[in-house]
Amino acid sequence: MTAFLEFDFIVVGAGSAGSIVASRLSESGRFTVLVLEAGGWDRNPWIHIPLGVGKTIMNKAVNWTYHTEPVPQLFDRRLYMARGKVVGGCGAINGMVHVRGQLQDFEQWRESGCDGWGWSDVLPYFKRSEDHYLGDTDLHGKGGPVAVSRPRGHSVLCDHFIAAGVNFGLERNDDFNGIRQDGIGLYDHTVRRGLRSNSAIGALRPARRRGNVRVEVGAHVERIVFDSGRAVGINFRKAGATLRQARARREVVLCAGAINTPQLLMLSGIGPQTHLFAHGIDLVAAREEVGRNLQDHLAVRIICKTRKRITVNDDLRSLWRRGLMGTRFLVQRTGPLAFASAQAGMFFRSRDGLPYVDAQAFMMPFSVPGIGQQPHDFSAFTVSVTQSWPSSRGVVELRDAAPASPPAIRPNHLATEDDKRFFIDAVRTVRAVLRTAPMNGVIAEEYQPGPGVVKDDEILDYVRQKANTIYHPCGTCRMGSDAESVVDASLRVRGVTGLRVADASIMPRITSGNINATCLMIGEKAADLILADHDSAMGN
Known part of the structure; x- marks a missing residue:
C-alpha cells in the first residue's frame, strides 16, 4: 500500500450531495477536504446538453450501468439501474426535473423520529441550494450552487396536455415546489442558460479553486479504515493500480448513493451480521438495516401517436x-436540444378520497422503444406515470466480498396489493386526461398499452411487462431515532464514530417526486451538522 494522504475530511462521492458537502466544509478555509470519485471528470459534452440524457443513460464511461436481480412481480425481469459514475454523480446524468416533494413528506420524516428534518427545518436548505428564477422569496432561494429555471421554450404538446388536464378538472400549477404540489403544469429544471446545472458545476468546481479541496477521480473506494471503532480513513484504488490510503483527521462522509453507500459499509464490516459472516467479512458494527428499506419510483409509459409531425x-x-436544432442550440441555447426529457407533468390522486396526491406523471414530447434507444420512426409522445410512495421495500446486498463486484439489487417492486392497485387506477386516470380536449384532437391512436388493454388484469399485466424504474433508489441507510436505524438525525452511523452518511440512502421514506432536489438539501444540511460539531469542538 502506498503512503497515505491526510486531510481533515474525506468525502466519498462527488455527486449531488457530496459536491455540496465538500464545498461547504471547505468554505471557511479552516479545513482540508479530499473528495474521492470513482468516475472521471464531467467532460463528455452530452452531459451538459439537456437532451443528451439519452446519450449518457447507458454509457459505461459515466455510468455504473447496474442491473437489478430478477424482480418476481415483473415476470422476473432484470431492470436497468442507471447510476452516475462521474463528477456530478446522478446529477450529471439525470433528467434535470427539480421537485422537492410535498410538505407532508418531511413532516412524516420528523414524526418518524428524525428530529430537525420537518418541513420548516429543511426549507432553508432547499433555498440555500438554489439559484432560483423567482429570486429570493419565502419559498425559493437566490445565489445557490444549482440553477432552477423554467424551460426556454417547450413543445406545443405541453400546452395541449396542460389544457386537457385543466379541462379534466386538475388545477393549473405553475410551481410544483410552491405552496402545493397537486395540479398540472411545466416542470422546473436544473438548467442554466440552456445547459445542465448541478452541484459539481456550481459548488465543487469553485471549491477546488480555494486550494484546500482535492478531488481524486478514478478512485474506487474499497473499504473504510477503522481504529478502535473510529473511522480514520479510506482505502482506494486508482485504475487498478496499487492500493492507496487516505486518512481523515476529523470525519469520513459517505455520499456514494443509495446503492454504493450500503455496499461500502458492508464491505467495511458494518451491516447485517449473518450476511457479512457469509462473505467472510470481519464485523465492525452489527447494523441489521444496512441495505434494507430500499425504495424506488417504478413507472409505466403510455405512448400515443400524433396526427401531426410535432414531436x-x-x-x-x-x-x-x-x-x-443544432443551430438554435449553438446560437441561442434553445430548441429541442435544450429540452429536458420531461417538460410538463402532473401530480394527482390515483383515486378519489385520498388526502394527498399520490401519483406523478411526466409528459415527454418523444417516444423510444426502450432505454437508451433511438426514437420511434413515427410521430409520438410519452406520458410516464409513477407512484409517489410505494409500499414495497427491497434490499441491497453484497454479491461477494470483492469491492469491484456490483452489489445485488433486489427492488421487490409491486410486492404489495396496494402498489398493484395504484397502477391500475393511475393508468386509468392518465388515459382519461389524454381523452380530454384538446389532447384528444392531437392523438391519432394509443400505441402502448393500446386499445385492447382495458380490464384491471390487462392493465396490471402491461405494467408487469413494461414498467421500469426511473432511478430514484433511496432509504438503504435509514435515518431515525430508534436503535435499529442506520444513522441518527445528525447522520452519524450508529455503532462507530467519525463516520456519517449524506445521500439518498438516509431517507426514511421516499419523497413525492424526483429525489435530486432532496439530495441537494441533504448535502446542505449535512454540512451544517458536521460544521456545528467541529466548531463546538474547536471552541468557536
Whole structure:
C-alpha cells in the first residue's frame, strides 16, 4: 500500500450531495477536504446538453450501468439501474426535473423520529441550494450552487396536455415546489442558460479553486479504515493500480448513493451480521438495516401517436430539422436540444378520497422503444406515470466480498396489493386526461398499452411487462431515532464514530417526486451538522 494522504475530511462521492458537502466544509478555509470519485471528470459534452440524457443513460464511461436481480412481480425481469459514475454523480446524468416533494413528506420524516428534518427545518436548505428564477422569496432561494429555471421554450404538446388536464378538472400549477404540489403544469429544471446545472458545476468546481479541496477521480473506494471503532480513513484504488490510503483527521462522509453507500459499509464490516459472516467479512458494527428499506419510483409509459409531425421524433428523423436544432442550440441555447426529457407533468390522486396526491406523471414530447434507444420512426409522445410512495421495500446486498463486484439489487417492486392497485387506477386516470380536449384532437391512436388493454388484469399485466424504474433508489441507510436505524438525525452511523452518511440512502421514506432536489438539501444540511460539531469542538 502506498503512503497515505491526510486531510481533515474525506468525502466519498462527488455527486449531488457530496459536491455540496465538500464545498461547504471547505468554505471557511479552516479545513482540508479530499473528495474521492470513482468516475472521471464531467467532460463528455452530452452531459451538459439537456437532451443528451439519452446519450449518457447507458454509457459505461459515466455510468455504473447496474442491473437489478430478477424482480418476481415483473415476470422476473432484470431492470436497468442507471447510476452516475462521474463528477456530478446522478446529477450529471439525470433528467434535470427539480421537485422537492410535498410538505407532508418531511413532516412524516420528523414524526418518524428524525428530529430537525420537518418541513420548516429543511426549507432553508432547499433555498440555500438554489439559484432560483423567482429570486429570493419565502419559498425559493437566490445565489445557490444549482440553477432552477423554467424551460426556454417547450413543445406545443405541453400546452395541449396542460389544457386537457385543466379541462379534466386538475388545477393549473405553475410551481410544483410552491405552496402545493397537486395540479398540472411545466416542470422546473436544473438548467442554466440552456445547459445542465448541478452541484459539481456550481459548488465543487469553485471549491477546488480555494486550494484546500482535492478531488481524486478514478478512485474506487474499497473499504473504510477503522481504529478502535473510529473511522480514520479510506482505502482506494486508482485504475487498478496499487492500493492507496487516505486518512481523515476529523470525519469520513459517505455520499456514494443509495446503492454504493450500503455496499461500502458492508464491505467495511458494518451491516447485517449473518450476511457479512457469509462473505467472510470481519464485523465492525452489527447494523441489521444496512441495505434494507430500499425504495424506488417504478413507472409505466403510455405512448400515443400524433396526427401531426410535432414531436421530437420528427425533429430527429429529418436532416434539416436536426440541422435547425443544432443551430438554435449553438446560437441561442434553445430548441429541442435544450429540452429536458420531461417538460410538463402532473401530480394527482390515483383515486378519489385520498388526502394527498399520490401519483406523478411526466409528459415527454418523444417516444423510444426502450432505454437508451433511438426514437420511434413515427410521430409520438410519452406520458410516464409513477407512484409517489410505494409500499414495497427491497434490499441491497453484497454479491461477494470483492469491492469491484456490483452489489445485488433486489427492488421487490409491486410486492404489495396496494402498489398493484395504484397502477391500475393511475393508468386509468392518465388515459382519461389524454381523452380530454384538446389532447384528444392531437392523438391519432394509443400505441402502448393500446386499445385492447382495458380490464384491471390487462392493465396490471402491461405494467408487469413494461414498467421500469426511473432511478430514484433511496432509504438503504435509514435515518431515525430508534436503535435499529442506520444513522441518527445528525447522520452519524450508529455503532462507530467519525463516520456519517449524506445521500439518498438516509431517507426514511421516499419523497413525492424526483429525489435530486432532496439530495441537494441533504448535502446542505449535512454540512451544517458536521460544521456545528467541529466548531463546538474547536471552541468557536
